[in-house]
Amino acid sequence: MDEEIIAHEIELSGTEKITVLKPAIDTLVLLCGGKAAVTKLVKSHQQWETAYEFWTDFYNYVFELGKASDQTFLEKSTQRIQGYKSCYSLVLPMSGRRVLFATHPTSNAAPVRFEFNPSQFNADDISDFKKVWSFISFNELPLADLLVDAKITRLDIAVDILGIRPRDVFVYNEDVWKVWSASSLNRGVETLNFYKSSGYTQSPQVNPKKRANLIVYDKRKEQKAKELTPKFGDRDHTRVELSLRKNCHLTSLSNQPYLFEGWDIRRMKLSNPPLEAGLWQLFLDSARFRGYNAATQLLPDDFLPKDMIDNAEKYLPADLITKDQVWSHWNECVKKSMVLELLE
Numbered sequence: 001m002d003e004e005i006i007a008h009e010i011e012l013s014g015t016e017k018i019t020v021l022k023p024a025i026d027t028l029v030l031l032c033g034g035k036a037a038v039t040k041l042v043k044s045h046q047q048w049e050t051a052y053e054f055w056t057d058f059y060n061y062v063f064e065l066g067k068a069s070d071q072t073f074l075e076k077s078t079q080r081i082q083g084y085k086s087c088y089s090l091v092l093p094m095s096g097r098r099v100l101f102a103t104h105p106t107s108n109a110a111p112v113r114f115e116f117n118p119s120q121f122n123a124d125d126i127s128d129f130k131k132v133w134s135f136i137s138f139n140e141l142p143l144a145d146l147l148v149d150a151k152i153t154r155l156d157i158a159v160d161i162l163g164i165r166p167r168d169v170f171v172y173n174e175d176v177w178k179v180w181s182a183s184s185l186n187r188g189v190e191t192l193n194f195y196k197s198s199g200y201t202q203s204p205q206v207n208p209k210k211r212a213n214l215i216v217y218d219k220r221k222e223q224k225a226k227e228l229t230p231k232f233g234d235r236d237h238t239r240v241e242l243s244l245r246k247n248c249h250l251t252s253l254s255n256q257p258y259l260f261e262g263w264d265i266r267r268m269k270l271s272n273p274p275l276e277a278g279l280w281q282l283f284l285d286s287a288r289f290r291g292y293n294a295a296t297q298l299l300p301d302d303f304l305p306k307d308m309i310d311n312a313e314k315y316l317p318a319d320l321i322t323k324d325q326v327w328s329h330w331n332e333c334v335k336k337s338m339v340l341e342l343l344e
Contacts (some may be wrong), residue, residue: 005293007342008325012271016033019162020320022329024119025337029154030147030250031110035087037145039244045140052307059104059189062086062136073132077101083109092128097121097127112146118337119158128342144343152246156258159321161238166190169238170266170316173214180212184318212265215241240265240321251343258323265321274315284316309326 001019001228010018038051049303065074066088077087077100091098133143150202168190175196182191188248220230220237228235242260259272273280283304287295296304308315319325334340 007329008269008309011268012163013124016163018164018269018320020079020326021160022027022164023326023333024158024160025155025339026117026119026158027156027243028118028152028297028339029112029152030150031153032112032114032146032150034111034146035149036114036267037148043139049233051093052177052316058111058137059086061138062088062103065136074136080115083107084113090129090132092125092132094124094128095122097125109180115154118339121338123338126338128168129342138339140195140303147250147343150246150250152250152253155244155246155259157242159242160219160275160324161240161320162235163231164238164267164320165236166192166238166267167285168217168268169216169240169320170215170264170268170284171214172264173262175262187218190218190221211243213243215239236283250339253340254331257332258327260323261322262319262329264318265319266316266318268315270315274308275303 005021006021007020009020012018035051038054041055042048042051062074063086065071067084073091073093075089075091075098077089079087079100079101081087081102083106085104085106086273087100087102089098092102098116101112102113102115105111130143133146134141136254137146145204165187167190169192171192171194173194173196176194177197178195180193180195181187182190192215194214194216195210196213205290217239218237219239220232220235223230223237244259248256267279268284271281273284283295283299286298290298305315
């Protein structure tokens with residue numbers, strides 16, 4: 001394994017260890033108004049007197065391009081984005097990767113919405129993204145100018161953890177009001193979806209189609225289900241994915257504070273568990289599904305170590321995703337995604 005992608009490692013018994021990788025930007029959604037750039041553009045062109053005229057021509061041009069059979073870089077998307085009449089995929093020529101592109105808003109939304117996975121981008125993709133955009137914007141509105149005032153409205157951050165399964169990851173956040181999980185009879189818990197309170201009265205039901213605030217899932221099994229070769233072979237591969245509704249400018253992406261603040265990502269695998277390994281796992285499973293206090297009340301007196309309640313860090317270490325060991329690589333993550341090169 002390339003050591004450059006490792007954030008830190010946790011030694012367990014023998015040769016067993018947990019490897020935590022550096023964070024990656026898994027999904028980025030940008031709303032782009034290009035107000036300053038378009039205002040400057042219409043002042044220098046007789047073709048458009050107002051920004052409204054420019055965008056109207058743009059919407060019509062994209063619509064006609066989308067119908068043309070002789071172009072390969074703009075595909076009609078089956079997805080529907082709320083608030084937009086048109087949704088396409090921008091197909092990047094060199095790699096075939098796609099940028100979900102919505103335009104022609106139905107209300108006061110930004111004229112353009114992009115959604116893509118920066119962690120998969122390379123230098124050719126950045127160059128192709130700029131070229132394709134330039135073509136559909138009449139070669140008059142460079143992508144860098146459009147993105148100057150672009151706002152991030154969704155930011156998904158992925159941290160991959162090797163040597164541990166989702167069933168052995170314990171997550172706590174005091175604002176979480178519901179956890180939706182999926183299990184298999186053979187491998188136990190394979191997906192955990194954590195929903196934070198939205199601040200208003202909610203029913204006891206959670207719609208699993210709604211994206212959770214934090215997801216823990218079996219990445220290796222997902223890759224196999226898609227008939228892909230598991231990236232890390234036979235090693236257990238769990239992904240922790242934080243989904244944020246942000247409202248910051250793209251230009252400030254590198255300056256984000258510790259975005260996992262409030263989330264305790266704890267491991268249930270220890271080198272020396274306080275009980276016989278099987279009993280320890282049974283207790284933790286009971287604590288996760290019944291609640292800690294209810295689980296302890298099922299046990300005989302003095303069954304658990306006396307210092308367990310006051311010393312959680314010893315028995316459930318929160319050392320998988322930390323500010324010092326993982327978030328210290330955030331700037332490197334942003335740079336590696338190359339997304340800021342779209343501003344150049």
